[in-house]
Amino acid sequence: MSAWEVVMGAADLSQPGPEAAVRHIQRLLVHQHYVPATARNDIALLELDQPVECSDYIQLGCVPDASLRVSELKSCYIAGWNFAKGMVLQEAKVQLMDTELCNSSPWYAGSVHADNLCAGYPHGGIDTCQGDSGGPLVCKDNGADYYWLVGMNSWGRGCDRARHPGIYTSTQHFYNWILLQTGLSPAERAGPAPEPVVTSASEQHVKPEEPEEEEEPEEQINLTPQYSQRPEVTSSGTSLPMPFPHQILVQFWNLLQDFLQFMKDKKA
Template identity: 45%
Template sequence: MTGSWKLTLPSLMPVMESVSWQIPLLEEEPHTASESPSTPSPHPPKYWTDASTTLQQVGPQPPGLRSNCPIYPIVRLSARECEYLYMICGNRPLVQDFRGSRVVGGKDAEPGNWPWTVSIQEEIAKEYFHLCGGVILNPLWVLTAAHCFKDIGNEYFSWRLVFGANQLSQMGTKVQIRTITEKIQHEKYDPETESNDIALLKLNKPIIFDDYTQPACLPAKQAILSKMDDCYIAGWGVIEEGSTEASDILQEAPVNLIPVERCNSPTWYNGALGNYNLCAGYEQGGIDSCQGDSGGPLMCKNHKTKFYAVVGITSWGSGCGQKQNPGIYTSTQFYLEWIFKHLNDEKKPAPKSLKMKAAKKIWPKLAEKLGKAGKKTN
């Protein structure tokens, strides 16, 4: 990964399909008196099902305990209860204590490092090739860049989306593959300026969250992005400018958020960015997203917290890794209302069925069980 445009050539399913999925927003949790200010917060983020209601928060996990549910090993849970816990956004079950390397240039990501990252692949002569990245919002929806679909008509109906992959040539048994049934592109997307470069993709059937596939958090509307000082990009894009071959293994690289005002200065992008953009990389260049990383995530957090939020979607740039030409990203925070609107428009009616009643009953029982388990560990 080193923009030119960043584009390169069970059992719970019935219940999940009846749920009206929306988007997860990351709310920072305050430190408790027993926590050191320099220690990442152990509290998981809250998963927002609408603008004002959250699922009950699950408490911190004591080390050394194991059960049948990787995300919550304190107590033995049923498969359905574990599935509900997996709805917490920003969860990375395989990552215990992430300390990415601070080096110039990207490196291979470990499996499960960024479980909300999606490979969008086009079909050419009965073979599939990585085209763009995407971000998981919930079991039925993926967020990506609108320019990935420029001048292709309805060809995307033959594409596929790959979830839970790390190495595309050897995807393994945990990978889930879906197709696109609907694309919602921002109605004011401008291919000339790349303004409003954002799109939603609806899947043909829900994905299942596990160790390798998880929903991303998006930053809350009131979040102050400038305070987020720990940022990463990830994608299968080309690893050097001028290359036409996508990376086989997911690449990750640390970047810095750069004030839009600086990126709009005359010797940088000379006013080409809007208030809907973010700018990330390094003034001297070296680390950047590139062709094929489009639609993929820019993830940030405060170094004192644990959970990343996807604050940007890879959009465009001038070259790859060039001095004073960092990557430009579509701000997810700017488009929260747009995302909410379209997911609300598409949600299914909530029928008074046994499935919905079961879905509504399971969370209180689960919360009670986890509360009792937490008391036993204190």
Template identity: 40%
Template sequence: VLVRGENRVKLNGVHGACAARGRSLFQRCGQRFLVAPPGTSRIVGGREAPEGAWPWQVSIQIQSRHHCGGTIVSSLMVLTATHCFHKYIRSHFRVVAGLNLLSAPGNQTQIRSIREVQMHKDFNTATSDNDVTLVLLSSPFKFSDHIQPVCTPHNVTHEFILNFSHCFITGWGSSYYRGTLKNRLQEAQVELIDRRTCNLITWYGGIITENMICAGLESGASDSCQGDSGGPLQCYSEDEDRFYVVGVTSFGHMCGLRRRPGVYARTSRFSFV
């Protein structure tokens, strides 16, 4: 049952931060086995992601066509955006993990149907506030080098002390406004933007709520776009040597505009317990 308490979404019985282990009982969430930890070089704009670089990224599809992104937070649970499901027939959906090329899934991919969609009951279609949804799968993913769960911050305080050094957005979305989907998974490095800055009149003019976080570049050179909705904004904690999903791709004013960064549902405001 999806309930609300202290501005957090709760899913009874499952803790999303590390609810499911991988190949062994002691494996931690938020780790990549096919790509080294991020270095200090700057990535501006998007580039093709290496194979297996983001093992928690999934493609949520409607009859085999990519619709939205999502993030694995346990073997049976995927985090995504409510607006991805709000006006659609859920029986037509499926979730594909371990995917890099949309046109060529490969042997490492796993496909699951959806058992239940738990949309946040306070989702606001006008403001996009509380744009988070939990997708419960019909059967669990089998974790591998290509398929892993990400970590989730326990709360806002925990998010602050994680001391993130690198943040990335990923997805198969278009590289320009109203463009076509990308066949290969894309990645771009972004900066977290203070809410006060993002709410300035010359930015978003006060529409960014406490349940949202902005990320990108002031210049607009690095941004999410159509087709990236529901996917992860993930940040690396050097102290813990693992990735956390900090945001769920929600909305933005067009794509790549100056002072109009991507807006994400802030996961530290939502708890999965």
């Protein structure tokens, strides 16, 4: 178990208050393809040593799946600790910025990746800084009264600089990875989910998983004729394996033709 502690429900670390909860880290899971030099896949998960109850001060983060259009969210905020003012949590409103613009020159010139979000202002002035890494980038849903955790502070060049806004790890990009690592997506580990079965025009249900059965060996396909006797040749010259009684009829027809030819020759 790590000696590090996780503090939740506090806005001032010097005076957490009775509503705060403190937990130790049971396990730290860093993304298996994390590249420190380029900050690719800059995401990790913490497993706490004990569960935490939600309250007015502690809430779950809503991670967006692929259906949410993150770029259309308008009211976005960042948060970080101002250690110069007594470890007080601060927040500021920012704008989500187009990734292509952030990758242009003289902005970040291609250093922003597909798993990143860019947030801040073109002229600078409001930004996260050293010590804020891992801090949240949240955006209010356009049609509901809750917020999406769309990003986590990853890196930047300087602080508050024009044309150099903060770069954040996109939680939407790692949505499936999060589900897989937390065990919330067993179907993804076991394979594709079974197709839904339509029971009526207005009702659908998903077929439950059946217990695994021992696989039977595939039936060997025999490409040779079913009979040891060589098949007869039809009038078209095609050799075909024929099951009983067709094969017997063909043999009779051949014998009849031979008999008729014999009688014809005899009369001649």
